[in-house]
Amino acid sequence: MLVAIEGISGSGKSFIIKYFIERYRNELKIIKLGGYKESTNIFSGFLNSLLMENLFFRLPWPSETFLLLSELLYNYESFKDLDDSDTIILYEHYVDSIMAYQAARAIEENISLPIEGILRYLHNLIFNINLPLIKSPDLVIHLKVTPQIARNRIKNRDNILLDAKDLKFLVTVNKAYKKYYSLFKPNSLIIIDGSQFIQKTIEEIFKFVNLNFRKQYGK
Numbered sequence: 001m002l003v004a005i006e007g008i009s010g011s012g013k014s015f016i017i018k019y020f021i022e023r024y025r026n027e028l029k030i031i032k033l034g035g036y037k038e039s040t041n042i043f044s045g046f047l048n049s050l051l052m053e054n055l056f057f058r059l060p061w062p063s064e065t066f067l068l069l070s071e072l073l074y075n076y077e078s079f080k081d082l083d084d085s086d087t088i089i090l091y092e093h094y095v096d097s098i099m100a101y102q103a104a105r106a107i108e109e110n111i112s113l114p115i116e117g118i119l120r121y122l123h124n125l126i127f128n129i130n131l132p133l134i135k136s137p138d139l140v141i142h143l144k145v146t147p148q149i150a151r152n153r154i155k156n157r158d159n160i161l162l163d164a165k166d167l168k169f170l171v172t173v174n175k176a177y178k179k180y181y182s183l184f185k186p187n188s189l190i191i192i193d194g195s196q197f198i199q200k201t202i203e204e205i206f207k208f209v210n211l212n213f214r215k216q217y218g219k
Contacts, residue, residue, distance in 0.1 A: 001086075001087070001088050001138045001139070001209075001212065001213055001216055002079075002135055002137045003089065003137060003140075003209055003212075004094035004095070004137040004139070004140045005034075005093075005094075006094065006097055006100075006141065006143070007145065007177075008147065008170055009150060009170065010150030010152075010154040011144070011145045011150055012145070012153070013092050016198070016201055016202060017090050017092055020202050020205060021090070024206060028088050028209075029087045029088065030087070031088075033075050033079060033089060033091045034094065035092040035093060043070065043075075044071055044074075044075070050067075057105070061106055064105060065122065068098050068101075069098060072094070072095065072098070076135060088209060095126060096140065096177065096180060099119055099122050099123065099176070099184075100173050100176040101176070102122055103118045103122065103179075104173040107172055116179060119179060119183055119184075123183075123184055136186070137186065139190065139208060140188060140189045140190065141190050141192060142189065142190070142191045142192070144191050144193055144194055145193075145195045146174075146195070147170035149195050150170055151170060192204050192205065
């Protein structure tokens with residue numbers, strides 16, 4: 001069962017996934033994939049090194065998109081055999097994040113299309129061209145926080161203060177997520193308040209994961 005964990009930077013994805021696994025590892029078979037800061041394989045390590053050296057965003061916009069899509073396809077090869085088992089795959093930053101972040105990057109790079117046009121282009125690129133290769137998630141959980149809350153969390157987490165440009169980018173990513181969901185809403189999208197007490201967030205995620213898991217496997 002594939003569960004995509006989505007949300008802007010600072011929404012708590014990595015933190016929530018970590019504690020979710022710790023809390024339910026004795027009840028569920030769970031693996032975690034994705035997350036740009038974790039070198040889970042050679043390809044992810046390469047992307048991570050580009051990010052850490054501030055080289056990734058110096059690439060041409062289409063190159064960024066294809067690199068992120070390539071990492072997703074690479075990771076899919078590592079879990080596709082588990083997809084029909086009773087293992088729960090928590091994937092941080094799946095297709096929706098590529099859509100939202102690359103749409104925001106296109107706007108930042110002054111691509112001459114409205115955000116809706118950019119998202120439609122990306123959707124065609126990812127799904128119409130690569131549809132046989134990409135697994136649609138069984139459940140999409142989007143952690144919703146305001147860009148202001150996200151900025152404060154990033155400051156506390158990474159000990160950096162985002163400037164006005166960075167905050168503007170988070171606002172644009174947030175808008176891109178909303179527009180994407182209005183255009184191409186996943187069949188099983190759950191939006192959870194990521195600013196609430198962490199235990200409540202984890203319990204809500206477990207409720208929806210468990211419900212979908214039982215529907216899928218009858219357990």
